[in-house]
Amino acid sequence: MISLSRRATKYLIGHSDAMVGTAVANARCWEQLRENAYLMGQMLDADTAYMTSRGLRTLGVRLRQHQESSLKIAAWLANHPQVARVNHPALPGSKGHAFWKRDFTGSSGLFSFVLNKKLTEAELSAYLDNFSLFSMAYSWGGYESLIIANQPEQIAAIRPAGGVDFTGTLVRVHIGLESVDDLIADLAAGFARIV
Numbered sequence: 600m601i602s603l604s605r606r607a608t609k610y611l612i613g614h615s616d617a618m619v620g621t622a623v624a625n626a627r628c629w630e631q632l633r634e635n636a637y638l639m640g641q642m643l644d645a646d647t648a649y650m651t652s653r654g655l656r657t658l659g660v661r662l663r664q665h666q667e668s669s670l671k672i673a674a675w676l677a678n679h680p681q682v683a684r685v686n687h688p689a690l691p692g693s694k695g696h697a698f699w700k701r702d703f704t705g706s707s708g709l710f711s712f713v714l715n716k717k718l719t720e721a722e723l724s725a726y727l728d729n730f731s732l733f734s735m736a737y738s739w740g741g742y743e744s745l746i747i748a749n750q751p752e753q754i755a756a757i758r759p760a761g762g763v764d765f766t767g768t769l770v771r772v773h774i775g776l777e778s779v780d781d782l783i784a785d786l787a788a789g790f791a792r793i794v
Contacts, residue, residue: 609740610707613654613661617647661742661776665708668782669774675783676712681790683715683767708774709739714767718793723748723768725792732777732785739773744782746772 612619624632636642643651666689673687688699689706699706718726726748727735733746748770755763774782 609738610658610662610665611654611740612650613657613741614650615738615741615743617650619643619647619651662705662707664776665774666706668776668779669706669708669710671779672772672774672782672786673710673712676786679790681715681793682712684713684765686711686713707740708744709771710774711769711771713765713769714793716767717750718748718768722793726789729792730785730789732782733772733789741773742776744773744775744777744785746770 611621622632622636669687670689673685673690673693676682677685677690677692685693687693687706687710688695689703690696690710727746730746733744735747736745737747739745748768750768751763751766754769
């Protein structure tokens with residue numbers, strides 16, 4: 600039984616410049632897991648191992664900064680008139696906050712928010728294509744801030760059993776290590792483009 604399989608590409612490396620994964624297994628399964636990885640050629644090269652160890656040295660400091668910055672930005676978004684809901688479990692009042700408070704002591708820089716309307720294609724392009732600090736990308740966990748958006752019907756298509764409880768455009772952000780004030784200014788400029 601594999602206890603944990605995790606992409607280490609994200610926060611462990613922290614610089615968005617390598618890909619690596621981890622797997623943790625109990626003693627009974629370890630030999631088979633190791634043998635299968637060997638036979639499939641799943642080996643970590645020396646450069647990537649170095650980059651992972653480099654990232655681990657600053658992981659604690661980076662995670663604290665990601666958490667602090669993301670909570671400040673989530674709180675700002677929660678009070679923005681164009682935002683219907685913020686999905687950040689560490690934010691008081693956010694869906695799932697009670698579970699987060701019970702089970703966790705920290706959070707990451709990854710969260711989403713729902714706009715109070717569904718953006719048209721033209722509005723979505725105006726919103727996403729002109730950020731100064733946020734780059735459009737699906738990844739997360741590096742030093743840079745990222746943003747993507749999905750419409751409710753796109754989410755419903757990939758989660759038919761889960762349903763969708765929103766009608767506005769869903770925006771997912773990863774808050775990087777840039778200045779919080781600069782990131783808020785960038786988001787505010789984005790909102791101004793879709794008024």
